[in-house]
Amino acid sequence: MAKKKKLRSSEWFGGKDKMGFVHRSWLRNQGYPDDYFQGKPVIGICNTWSELTPCNGHLRDFAEVVKRGILEAGGFPLEFPVMSLGETIIRPTSMLFRNLASMDTEESIRGNPLDGIVLLTGCDKTTPSTVMGACSVDLPTIVVPGGPMLSGRFRGEKIGSGSMNWMIKEKQKKEGYSTADFTEAEVCVARSIGHCNTMGTASTMATMVEALGLTLPGFSSIPAADSRKKLFAQLSGRRIVEMVKEDLKLSKILTRKAFENAIITNAAVGGSTNLIIHLTAIAGRIGVDLKLEDFDTVGSKVPLLLNLKPSGKHLMEDFFYAGGLPVVLKELQKLLHKNTITVNGKALTQNYQDAICYDTDVISTLKKPLQKEAGIAVLKGNLCENGAVIKPSAASKKLMNHKGKAVVFESMEDYHKRIDEPDLDIDENSVIVLKGVGPKGYPGMPEVGNVDLPEKLILKGVTDMVRISDGRMSGTAAGTVILHVSPESTVGGTLALVKNGDMIHLDVKKRKLHLAISDEELEKRKVAWKAPKPLASRGYVKMYIDHVEQADKGADLDFLVGGSGSKVDRNLH
Numbered sequence: 088m089a090k091k092k093k094l095r096s097s098e099w100f101g102g103k104d105k106m107g108f109v110h111r112s113w114l115r116n117q118g119y120p121d122d123y124f125q126g127k128p129v130i131g132i133c134n135t136w137s138e139l140t141p142c143n144g145h146l147r148d149f150a151e152v153v154k155r156g157i158l159e160a161g162g163f164p165l166e167f168p169v170m171s172l173g174e175t176i177i178r179p180t181s182m183l184f185r186n187l188a189s190m191d192t193e194e195s196i197r198g199n200p201l202d203g204i205v206l207l208t209g210c211d212k213t214t215p216s217t218v219m220g221a222c223s224v225d226l227p228t229i230v231v232p233g234g235p236m237l238s239g240r241f242r243g244e245k246i247g248s249g250s251m252n253w254m255i256k257e258k259q260k261k262e263g264y265s266t267a268d269f270t271e272a273e274v275c276v277a278r279s280i281g282h283c284n285t286m287g288t289a290s291t292m293a294t295m296v297e298a299l300g301l302t303l304p305g306f307s308s309i310p311a312a313d314s315r316k317k318l319f320a321q322l323s324g325r326r327i328v329e330m331v332k333e334d335l336k337l338s339k340i341l342t343r344k345a346f347e348n349a350i351i352t353n354a355a356v357g358g359s360t361n362l363i364i365h366l367t368a369i370a371g372r373i374g375v376d377l378k379l380e381d382f383d384t385v386g387s388k389v390p391l392l393l394n395l396k397p398s399g400k401h402l403m404e405d406f407f408y409a410g411g412l413p414v415v416l417k418e419l420q421k422l423l424h425k426n427t428i429t430v431n432g433k434a435l436t437q438n439y440q441d442a443i444c445y446d447t448d449v450i451s452t453l454k455k456p457l458q459k460e461a462g463i464a465v466l467k468g469n470l471c472e473n474g475a476v477i478k479p480s481a482a483s484k485k486l487m488n489h490k491g492k493a494v495v496f497e498s499m500e501d502y503h504k505r506i507d508e509p510d511l512d513i514d515e516n517s518v519i520v521l522k523g524v525g526p527k528g529y530p531g532m533p534e535v536g537n538v539d540l541p542e543k544l545i546l547k548g549v550t551d552m553v554r555i556s557d558g559r560m561s562g563t564a565a566g567t568v569i570l571h572v573s574p575e576s577t578v579g580g581t582l583a584l585v586k587n588g589d590m591i592h593l594d595v596k597k598r599k600l601h602l603a604i605s606d607e608e609l610e611k612r613k614v615a616w617k618a619p620k621p622l623a624s625r626g627y628v629k630m631y632i633d634h635v636e637q638a639d640k641g642a643d644l645d646f647l648v649g650g651s652g653s654k655v656d657r658n659l660h
């Protein structure tokens with residue numbers, strides 16, 4: 088018989104000395120029996136619950152359900168909070184704090200007597216931040232995705248969380264919506280517990296962790312309010328105890344092939360462009376070499392199978408009733424790597440053999456896809472030397488090859504001030520260029536890339552224009568929006584040098600983004616360019632600005648890339 092591996096937690100609880108006494112004794116104030124400290128796997132439930140993160144507001148209840156499962160399997164559950172990021176509330180942007188939350192997660196795990204980890208996640212950044220942190224420690228880890236909200240209805244029409252925001256200006260200007268109309272819409276949008284119910288970033292992240300193999304199969308698409316969500320949470324609690332016994336660590340699951348599976352799946356579901364940044368950062372933590380170009384080579388030819396907002400018309404609840412992610416993963420099995428292992432110990436493709444599609448209007452097939460090539464396109468050119476991205480499934484076909492004159496905004500404030508000026512020289516063929524919204528520039532790379540069009544063009548019936556920035560875009564938004572331009576304008580990327588009236592050529596098919604000025608002129612502007620003053624002189628924000636990497640590298644802090652393992656040599660005394 089194989090020798091039982093010594094539990095990591097026994098270094099705390101197994102001691103016969105003073106420190107063993109101290110570690111056990113204080114915890115016992117919560118009434119745990121002494122056998123809890125004698126070789127039960129200790130499972131940390133890392134909870135991103137917070138009332139300031141509405142999408143994760145139900146995770147306190149979920150932790151109790153996870154505990155049930157852990158106890159049943161003979162584990163010892165200990166729940167702990169980590170920094171939680173509420174996408175719709177925290178200023179200036181949740182992305183500024185993703186890396187901070189990941190540090191919190193990493194150190195909370197490493198510093199404590201834990202053998203296995205359950206990550207309770209939901210809203211956009213709460214998934215990547217906790218997964219990144221957990222990767223840098225590399226213990227057996229399972230993810231419990233909090234689940235999307237139920238579909239809302241507003242005046243008889245299905246309404247997605249996040250989709251309404253992008254129509255507010257249009258609704259006000261064209262349909263005369265009043266404050267009372269919007270007040271009514273507010274509660275319709277957020278109909279139940281859970282995160283955004285479109286294939287926005289939160290659903291994209293939940294899909295991503297399942298495709299990576301980090302959740303029980305079928306977990307990610309279940310709505311938060313469905314009883315099966317809790318059932319799966321309980322089963323995850325049971326499973327993590329087994330994973331500790333099997334020593335099924337993150338690094339065994341998160342191989343290069345698992346990352347490629349996640350990229351393929353993201354294309355098929357029409358997932359958010361934010362996946363690029365988060366997946367790259369996660370790969371960096373676990374030591375997998377993932378480049379921006381990989382998203383294009385691995386994913387761009389993958390067809391769109393899912394008819395979900397913002398690329399299509401349905402919502403996550405419909406997706407679940409249609410069979411959910413299992414149907415998509417079964418359909419994709421020809422394209423996916425077969426020998427990646429998941430948290431249940433089986434291969435990804437093996438897990439979904441029994442999936443059945445109940446609604447082909449929601450989930451289509453490889454033979455009849457909604458779009459032939461849906462993955463993210465990575466653009467190159469003198470305007471984005473290290474790359475930029477566009478999500479073709481959310482863009483307008485007629486703008487995919489487009490030449491237009493730049494209308495430049497030097498900052499978000501400049502944009503707000505001038506976009507609706509009646510005499511702004513702009514028409515539907517112009518290219519809106521927004522600077523200063525990259526990782527260092529804002530700071531934190533906010534989701535502002537899909538800026539509203541000028542009022543006068545909206546009133547003319549224009550619905551889309553080419554927009555270019557070094558920022559991100561919400562996963563719930565759509566449009567011909569070029570994002571993540573790298574290097575960003577604040578560090579002197581070519582984007583910083585664009586002037587009003589310059590011609591810009593976008594050719595998505597050729598993957599080209601070109602600023603049509605001579606090399607000599609470009610050089611002249613480079614020499615004349617002056618770096619803006621840093622936006623912070625102290626605190627975390629200063630550290631962030633000093634150390635954040637560019638978007639093409641995942642916008643992690645340079646010193647956080649990689650991991651330090653789970654070992655801590657020194658004790659309290």
Ligand code: FES
Pocket residue numbers: 142173174175209210211249282283287289
């Ligand atoms: Fe939390 Fe959309 S705001 S998921």
Ligand code: MG
Pocket residue numbers: 174211288534561562
């Ligand atoms: Mg978002």
